[in-house]
Amino acid sequence: ETDWVFIVKDESMDVTKLVHTILTDLRETKQRKTRFIQRILPVTHTCYSSMEDISRTAKEMLQPLHTKDPKTFGIMFKARNNSAIKRDEIIEAVVSTQSTG
Numbered sequence: 024e025t026d027w028v029f030i031v032k033d034e035s036m037d038v039t040k041l042v043h044t045i046l047t048d049l050r051e052t053k054q055r056k057t058r059f060i061q062r063i064l065p066v067t068h069t070c071y072s073s074m075e076d077i078s079r080t081a082k083e084m085l086q087p088l089h090t091k092d093p094k095t096f097g098i099m100f101k102a103r104n105n106s107a108i109k110r111d112e113i114i115e116a117v118v119s120t121q122s123t124g
Contacts, residue, residue, distance in 0.1 A: 038066065039065045039067065041065065042065045045063065067084060072107070073108075074113070078116045078117070078119075078120055082120040085117075085121060088121075
């Protein structure tokens with residue numbers, strides 16, 4: 024069984040800072056403030072599941088990471104009820120957005 028909690032935000036809220044604050048507090052106080060915090064992922068961007076939209080969104084999302092210092096990142100791929108997109112193709116498309124700048 025999977026339990027989901029969605030926090031709907033307005034544009035003024037930075038969800039990555041929110042998640043960072045929650046996890047930092049957990050690490051520093053060693054006190055869980057919820058029974059169900061196993062994994063918390065900030066969702067900053069969403070798009071339609073097509074190669075074009077995924078590539079465009081990845082480029083938009085990863086653009087702020089372009090600096091003189093190389094960065095590393097991971098890609099978590101999960102597709103449900105969709106045979107139109109392939110894992111390796113999506114990963115290659117996301118990686119190529121970084122190599123082309």
